Amino acid sequence: MWIEWLNNIKTGAISFWESIDVSKVVDLFVYDGQNPLMFNTGLFLFLFVGFVWIYRLLARRDTLRIYFVILFSLYFYYKSSGLCFLLLLFVALSDYSLGRLLGWVSWKWMRRFFVLMSMAVNLGMLCYFKYTNLLLGTIADFTREPFEPLDIVLPIGISFFTFRSLSYIIDVYRRQMSPVTSLRDYVFYLSFFPPLAAGPVVRAKDFVPQIHRPLEITPMLLGEGLFLVMCGLIKKVVISDYISVNFVDRIFDNPMLYTGFENLMGVYGYTLQIYCDFSGYSDMAIGIALLMGYRFKINFDSPYKSGSITEFWRRWHISLSSWLRDYLYISLGGNRRGKIRTYFNLFITMVLGGLWHGASWLFVIWGAWHGVLLIVHKVYRRIFPVAKDDRPGIIRHFFHVLLTFHVVAAGWIFFRSPSLDVAGQILTQIFTNFRPEAIPSFVSGYAVIFVALVVGYLLHFAPHRWSQWLQRELSWSPLVVKAAILALVLFFVLQVRSSELVPFIYSQF
Numbered sequence: 001m002w003i004e005w006l007n008n009i010k011t012g013a014i015s016f017w018e019s020i021d022v023s024k025v026v027d028l029f030v031y032d033g034q035n036p037l038m039f040n041t042g043l044f045l046f047l048f049v050g051f052v053w054i055y056r057l058l059a060r061r062d063t064l065r066i067y068f069v070i071l072f073s074l075y076f077y078y079k080s081s082g083l084c085f086l087l088l089l090f091v092a093l094s095d096y097s098l099g100r101l102l103g104w105v106s107w108k109w110m111r112r113f114f115v116l117m118s119m120a121v122n123l124g125m126l127c128y129f130k131y132t133n134l135l136l137g138t139i140a141d142f143t144r145e146p147f148e149p150l151d152i153v154l155p156i157g158i159s160f161f162t163f164r165s166l167s168y169i170i171d172v173y174r175r176q177m178s179p180v181t182s183l184r185d186y187v188f189y190l191s192f193f194p195p196l197a198a199g200p201v202v203r204a205k206d207f208v209p210q211i212h213r214p215l216e217i218t219p220m221l222l223g224e225g226l227f228l229v230m231c232g233l234i235k236k237v238v239i240s241d242y243i244s245v246n247f248v249d250r251i252f253d254n255p256m257l258y259t260g261f262e263n264l265m266g267v268y269g270y271t272l273q274i275y276c277d278f279s280g281y282s283d284m285a286i287g288i289a290l291l292m293g294y295r296f297k298i299n300f301d302s303p304y305k306s307g308s309i310t311e312f313w314r315r316w317h318i319s320l321s322s323w324l325r326d327y328l329y330i331s332l333g334g335n336r337r338g339k340i341r342t343y344f345n346l347f348i349t350m351v352l353g354g355l356w357h358g359a360s361w362l363f364v365i366w367g368a369w370h371g372v373l374l375i376v377h378k379v380y381r382r383i384f385p386v387a388k389d390d391r392p393g394i395i396r397h398f399f400h401v402l403l404t405f406h407v408v409a410a411g412w413i414f415f416r417s418p419s420l421d422v423a424g425q426i427l428t429q430i431f432t433n434f435r436p437e438a439i440p441s442f443v444s445g446y447a448v449i450f451v452a453l454v455v456g457y458l459l460h461f462a463p464h465r466w467s468q469w470l471q472r473e474l475s476w477s478p479l480v481v482k483a484a485i486l487a488l489v490l491f492f493v494l495q496v497r498s499s500e501l502v503p504f505i506y507s508q509f
Helices: 002-019 021-030 042-057 062-104 108-143 158-173 182-191 204-210 219-253 258-292 310-316 320-328 338-356 362-385 396-416 421-431 434-447 447-461 464-477 479-496
Strands: none
Touching: 021 447, 042 338, 062 108, 062 158, 062 310, 062 396, 108 158, 158 320, 182 204, 182 396, 182 421, 219 258, 219 396, 219 421, 219 447, 219 479, 258 396, 258 421, 258 447, 310 320, 310 362, 310 396, 338 362, 362 396, 362 421, 396 421, 396 447
16 A cells, blocks of 8 residues: 555656656746846745745855855846846946045046046946937937837846946045945945845945844844835735726827826826835835845835925935935035026936936926926925924815825826827826716726725825834734735735736836
8 A cells, every 4th residue: 555655656756747848947047038037026936935045044154145145136137137237247346446446546636537437337338228229319300310229128227226336436436435345245235136126226335334244134124024025015016017007008008099087097097006116116125125134225205295396306216316416416516506506406407317217308308397396396485485393284285295296197197108299198188178977987997996096095195103003013923923914915916916027117217
């Protein structure tokens, strides 16, 4: 009996291994441009579980652990962008060397030369990959010559790691931090995989001091990290991807097929989608880093609760807005050269911030829109100054938030539209073909979408103390409870995810 049982197991095992297509298994771990490795894929979950197990084994082996993270990070980028990981290594080697030179040299003209060299490498590479076709296409439009776009593959997250490296060089130049003395540590900083593809824009002076700290992951840190990862997954897959695939994309693909009210709902939908998509990635990146013992600054702080456009930019994509402020706006002169120059610096900063998002004049329009809004708000505050201790009443604050939300949502029309014509069609439909009688049919025909929008916005505007309470409860719960909750969230996400992988919006920037 036992012999027969063992033979059955042996036969079953042989059949199982013979049924496996080894080539397909190998292909799974090789770069595939159609299926880049992202946090919301099953392959990443599989790889990360193995990564964490080895990472914890190396907890007391500082050097081995650092090299292991570097290798995994480079593999992560290879699976996301193929051989473009060599560009990442090139930038790391270039700026590490220039940083060391900045530490050795005291002559001001030479230090400036090294900064210009770093800018030439980083911005030159960024301009080639992102803006070559835009520039050539614009020239072709003016000269009315035919133009065939060059086949230039944009490396995922190139804007993020070049900005991270530039911030390091500028901070060393300004003597706000000492140069990193180990190439290994600089490669670790620049290639660290959680923020690699879509931010946040982590600065070396905040991150490098954490590299050699003893690894100590407390229950509170573990709970906070898991909470952020789960929140990020729900934002991305359950809300953002669902309303994108089933509603928003349809509106922006052909707005003239829908009423003005449906177009307005599409704008509201994208306003929620881009927040949930991008903040979802940031939550997961910050949460994964916490699970590894590293802490990043918050990148989103309920931005649609803002009572002014200035406050919005203090809450939206904080790592980028603060980067633009510290390294571009202040470098242009900030607010130190009079009111007109201040407004000019602000406008140029926002236009370039818009262009940073992609090679399209629509991004420039979006940046210019926010630049104008910020200038208008500053002028308004000069004419009608507000005392520091002045707190607007509930009703006045509500209308401030409502106005800010809608001017931001109007900007997202240009950000999302594939062309200026489509943006114009959406606005035309909203203002000339609103048709409020279509509201009941929309609510019944898009019931799930309507519920997703309502729930998404309610969660966004919910008091911050609610999420803090949930996070504390998760942190204090036993490990088995944490695991069970994570399993339930993963099961729920798998049930509602779309059949095709929806990439993160900001990974293309």
